[in-house]
Every structure is written in structure tokens, then in C-alpha cells.
Amino acid sequence: MPAETSPVLWHIKVSNFNEKVRWALDYKGIRHIRRDPLPGAHMLVALVLTRRVATFPVLELDGRAIGDTTRIIAALEQRFPDPPLYPAEPDQRRRALELEEFFDENLGHDVRRVAFWELLREPEFVRSRAEEITTPRQGRFLKATLPVMTAMLYRRYSINQQSAAQSLLKVRAAMRLIEEVLAGGEYLVGERFTVADLTGAALLAPIIAPPEFPYGGHLPLPPRLQEIADELRALPAAEWVLRTYARHRPRSAEIGAETLSEASSENGATPVSDHVDAGRSHAG
Template sequence: MASKNPILYVFAISHYCEKARWALDYLGIPYSLRFVGPGEHGKIARKLGAPRSSVPYLGVDGQVIQGSDRIIDWADEQTDDVAKRLTPAGDRETCRQIEQRIDDTAGVHIRRYYYSEALVEHPETIRPIFTSELSPVKRVLIGLAWSKIREVMIKRMDLGAEQGLESRGIVERELDWVDELLGDGRTYLVGDKLSRADIAVASLLSPLALPAEHPTYSKMTHPPRLANDVSAWAERPSLKWVREMYSTHR
């Protein structure tokens, strides 16, 4: 494995960042974790030459790799032990299809559903998670800019009561899909070992499963309506499976 001192830039609250982080940890790739604040993340991305502002991105050897899926591609390439790689050669397409669906649908709508209640109605519950790993100075700066940051997030993610309900419906449909995938009693979504499909689905559903091993969400408090749903959904096969994946592999 080449030693390149990669730096992974993340928001503590982001489930996409957790996905990239879990993959690097699982493959045993040495890297430094850099928590960034909202606003700062876009400036660093620009400076590194990333095409977009979104975290996660990985700075490595003067290059930037942006997006949890591309970070997993890169991490697999660094892994000499072919059997450990997260993209099994014969199942690449199936793994990528599952990963893409969860990235583009449940990942986006769990976030919109959560923020539509938490950021709009209980913003004081969000800031501590966003800033938990940042320096005291950065925490103060984010505190000062918080109402602007909140406004931008509400606009960019199209948050609100109706939007939250719409996303909730999509989340339920996507949980049905994962429940069905697991309906034959399989341990892993694809094949007989952990793959990127498992890491993608488990990390992107983790805000609803709150696994004890999650680096951030184990300390998370949900707003009331989401908390009700999360408790009603707790025994769904998909969310039980997420907790199993975390306790076995994270």
C-alpha cells in the first residue's frame, strides 16, 4: 500500500462522510481526519481544486478525490489484499447499483426529512453536532454565523413541513426496499462478505438506526416526530441489520 498521508475532510454530522470514513477504517488505510465547519468546507474544497463544495473529500498527493463513492474506489485501489476490497470483482455492478440507489435516494431524503424538523423547528439540537469536533474559536465563529448558515441550509436542501413529509414517504419506501432485499435472511447485501453496498446502506441509514458504534450518532437526540418514527421503525429488518453491521464491522 502506498503511503500518501491522505486527509479526509468531513462534517461530523454527515452520513456520507461516515460512509467514506468507515471504508477507509475498514480497509486499514492510514489517513488524517479533518473536521470542517459549514462555509469553511467550500473554501477548502475550492483551494484543493474540487469540482463541488460537498464533503467528504480526500486530499492526497496534491489531488482531491470528492464523493464517498470515489473515495471508496480510491481506497480499494490502495488495498493489496484483493479479498478485502469493498468492490468484489464479480459483483461490481450489483454493489454499485445498490450503493447508487441508497446515495441518491435514502441518503438525500433521510437528510431532508431530519433537517425539515430538526433544523427548522429545533435548530439548537443541530449546532452542537456540527461543531462537536471543531476548535473553540471555530465554534464561536459558527455560533455568530448560525442564523445565516441555517438560512442557506434551509434554502439549499428545500426544507419545510411539506417537504419533510414528502421525504418521509420516500424514506419509508426505501426502507421497504432494504427490508425486501434482506427478506431471504442474507447476512450481507451482496455475496458472502462485507462490501461497499453494506457500508453504503448501513451508514446512510444510520441516522435512523443510531448504532452504538457510530462515531457521532450514538450521542444524537432526535426531534419529537422523528424520534416517534425511529422508535416505531426500530424493529424493521433493515434497521436491525444496520445495527448488526455496525456491531460486527465498525
């Protein structure tokens, strides 16, 4: 697909919902362009593109701007059916879509709320890591506007001590459910990787930090968030996340990713892709 007609993904690098769509694009090998505007400005970009939602990710595909992760993956399944993320068998497909919806509503938002609550209580930590979490330009912007951004995020995502505590309970419950559904197996539905596995693993990735998570998974955490991460990483579902990433998170299909990977190798760094054994608005 020529670059001028390639899909364009507007995303936030460290967001779990954005990782869900990145993974779908990469899994299907869909060559695409990525754009990551300044924090806060992404809401205006989303509104301009979709005329209906103020959240990322947004995917521009075949002249449309799609602004919900479930809708984006549905569009990708229709436009690029192979390799499939939806099971062919009707009952399995229904179950996979049910689990996708469950994880979106009872895991993804809650992982985000817990992480933001703990991170934003440590403003000096955020400032010290801002350029690593985002980009140098975005990091400078984030450091300069952190009090305003904190207030906006607290209001937008209903973040407070009580809601964060409730969200942590929901994350634990969702991880127990994953363990129960797996029942010692490798996949949540049937005998192959589906949208259910992708969604559950992607939404947990920022806190479980598999090596293949492309943005920010290697960064240190503030003490309380590190305690929470250590607790969750000790659960069986976390081991499943690590295995799922190792087996099914392929190299980036972003246009230009090869050049970045080669540059990293020449500088002595190990590209993220080299770790890989390839094989409500749900957004941020």
C-alpha cells in the first residue's frame, strides 16, 4: 500500500487502549503511519477527525476516521481479514467479542485510573521522566503544563483516591477472571489467538511491562505504583500476558520503523522488535 494511501494511526504512545490498536495493525502486518500530537491537544485532533469523539486512538482508513478501538478492529477485520482476530465459529466469535467488551469496560479504564492516580501524586517523578515517557518536545510541554494536565486528567477520568482503590479491585478481579477462563490453557477462546487475548494482554501491558511493549515498558515506576505492579506481576494472568506478548506481538508495521530499528542497532541499542518472537468509547 503506497504511503499516501496508508492508514494513519493517531495515538498516545503509553496508552493501553492505543496499544490495543497498534497491536492489531502490527499483527495483521498493515503498513501504516503513526502520529502522536501533544498531550491534551489530542482531544481536539480527535474531535476534528471524527466529529464525534474526543479520545485516541483514531485510525484514518479508506477516507474514514474511526475513533473507538472496538470499531477500529472491526473495520480492520473487514478490510484486512488475514490473519484473523475474530474466530470463524459463531459461538466462539460471540464469546471473543464479549470478552473484548468486558476487558474494555472492566480492565482498560481501571488500569489507566490506577496508573494516573499513583503517577500524578508524584509530580517530580513525572517531570524527571517526561521526555522518556513521551518525546523530548512533548516532555518539555508536559513538564511546563503538568498542574493543568493533572487537573484535566483527574476530571476527565474521574480520578480520586476512592475511584483508584475501586479500580485496583476491578483490575485484580479481571486478572482472576483471565486465570479462570484460561483454565491452564493458552488462549481465552478456542485454540488460537483472538481479539480477546489481544485486548486482555494489551490493556494490562503498561503495568505488566512485557519486553515487547513498544513504549515506556522499561521505565521505572514511583514506589507505590511499583508495589502495585509487583503484586499484579506475581499473578498467573501476568505470566499469561508475558507469554502472549512473546508469542504474538510482532514487529512494528509502522512505515519507517525499520529505519529507526537499524539506527538503534548501529548505536548499540537493542530494538524493541528484536525481543519479539513474531507470530463506551474504548479509548484514551
